[in-house]
Amino acid sequence: MTDLVVYDIAELAVGPGTDEPMETIGNAAVAVDDGEVVAVGDTDGVTDEHPPSAADAAYDAAGQAVLPGFVDPHTHALFAGDRSDEFEAKLRGKTYQELLAEGGGILRTVEAVRTADEDTLLANLRSHLDVMLEHGTTTVEVKSGYGLDTETELRMLRVIGRADEQHPVDVVPTFMGAHAVPQGMDTDDYVDEVVEEQIPAVAEQGIAEFCDVFCEEGVFSVEQSRRVLDAGMEHGLTPKVHAEELAHIGGTELAAEVGATSADHLLHSTEEDVDALVDAGVVPVLLPGTAFGLGAEYADADVLLDVGAPVAIATDFNPNCHSHSMGFAQSLACVGMRMTPAEALRASTVNAAAALDLPARHGTLREGAPADLVVVDAPSFRHVPYQYGVNLVETVWKDGERVQG
Ligand SMILES: N=CN[C@@H](CCC(=O)O)C(=O)O
Numbered sequence: 563m564t565d566l567v568v569y570d571i572a573e574l575a576v577g578p579g580t581d582e583p584m585e586t587i588g589n590a591a592v593a594v595d596d597g598e599v600v601a602v603g604d605t606d607g608v609t610d611e612h613p614p615s616a617a618d619a620a621y622d623a624a625g626q627a628v629l630p631g632f633v634d635p636h637t638h639a640l641f642a643g644d645r646s647d648e649f650e651a652k653l654r655g656k657t658y659q660e661l662l663a664e665g666g667g668i669l670r671t672v673e674a675v676r677t678a679d680e681d682t683l684l685a686n687l688r689s690h691l692d693v694m695l696e697h698g699t700t701t702v703e704v705k706s707g708y709g710l711d712t713e714t715e716l717r718m719l720r721v722i723g724r725a726d727e728q729h730p731v732d733v734v735p736t737f738m739g740a741h742a743v744p745q746g747m748d749t750d751d752y753v754d755e756v757v758e759e760q761i762p763a764v765a766e767q768g769i770a771e772f773c774d775v776f777c778e779e780g781v782f783s784v785e786q787s788r789r790v791l792d793a794g795m796e797h798g799l800t801p802k803v804h805a806e807e808l809a810h811i812g813g814t815e816l817a818a819e820v821g822a823t824s825a826d827h828l829l830h831s832t833e834e835d836v837d838a839l840v841d842a843g844v845v846p847v848l849l850p851g852t853a854f855g856l857g858a859e860y861a862d863a864d865v866l867l868d869v870g871a872p873v874a875i876a877t878d879f880n881p882n883c884h885s886h887s888m889g890f891a892q893s894l895a896c897v898g899m900r901m902t903p904a905e906a907l908r909a910s911t912v913n914a915a916a917a918l919d920l921p922a923r924h925g926t927l928r929e930g931a932p933a934d935l936v937v938v939d940a941p942s943f944r945h946v947p948y949q950y951g952v953n954l955v956e957t958v959w960k961d962g963e964r965v966q967g
């Protein structure tokens with residue numbers, strides 16, 4: 563017995579092809595059993611073997627496209643407070659660094675998160691996950707990093723874990739105690755605290771998978787970042803790096819050196835950095851929404867794509883980049899970084915899954931993949947970036963369960 567058959571799909575995006583970023587099948591169908599894709603192909607072939615009338619559920623997707631659920635591999639989606647006034651300050655010329663130096667930016671969110679109780683934080687995160695799911699995201703990475711002390715960092719990671727249990731969207735937890743330096747504290751002293759107190763406590767509770775660091779001019783140096791990532795690895799946390807966002811200081815090379823799963827931002831990376839990433843198998847995660855919001859130049863996706871790097875994109879959803887939508891990230895990737903819609907979809911699915919070390923087939927709709935399916939009310943995946951500013955997502959299944967629409 564088949565759990566679900568989606569048939570008459572105008573265009574099914576199955577995953578990367580041998581010679582193309584995204585292989586598609588026209589007039590397609592997909593059959594699902596036990597949360598997994600069990601058959602995919604043209605409608606006649608699939609429905610002969612898995613008749614819609616005999617399935618537990620069937621969906622006629624005539625005129626619509628079906629895509630793998632989006633994987634958003636870089637967010638700071640757990641926060642409290644409101645920083646919309648900083649949006650205006652930045653429009654009047656204030657820089658991100660100036661806001662942080664004045665105790666604004668991340669440090670303002672830290673104040674709000676420290677005083678918020680666990681249930682409030684959970685409600686905040688769940689409401690953001692709802693919006694992400696409405697926009698087709700079925701897996702998201704969420705970082706801590708607005709606590710900057712052991713107690714609050716642990717509280718954030720507990721909330722991230724509870725949200726993962728309660729919400730249909732899969733939530734991947736990343737520890738980011740080294741997101742900023744608490745006000746009035748010496749940076750080296752704070753790195754000592756992250757290394758000696760926060761990381762062991764996080765590891766003991768087993769509540770994070772990755773350890774990330776803001777390797778940036780005026781925040782954590784390469785040396786300080788290396789200490790954090792080394793300590794994380796000693797405690798079983800896989801490294802990720804915020805690299806070359808505001809200036810070039812060597813975060814990309816550090817990511818390559820420690821064998822990070824991903825290096826993220828890369829607005830100021832050089833060609834040598836790109837070679838180092840590719841040689842080390844580090845996934846480059848580009849965050850076009852951040853460049854858009856900062857009014858900065860976009861990352862150079864071409865130089866990465868030209869050497870065959872598995873470019874991923876993410877929303878970077880946070881109070882400084884308030885977008886939940888991977889569709890909007892795709893529009894920006896196309897218009898701002900000249901990626902093709904097929905490259906942008908691949909970057910939002912299979913490559914984004916690689917940025918989270920997810921098992922093979924995640925982010926595809928091939929046989930054996932998790933049945934994370936998104937139906938868009940348009941005839942092709944190309945319409946997702948093309949129709950910017952609207953949400954085309956109509957229906958979403960997560961692990962074969964209908965969770966949206
Ligand atoms: N740049 C560092 N961290 C976040 C921003 C967090 C914030 O401003 O609250 C980022 O990746 O964009």
Ligand SMILES: [Zn+2]
Pocket residue numbers: 636637638804878
């Ligand atoms: Zn970030």
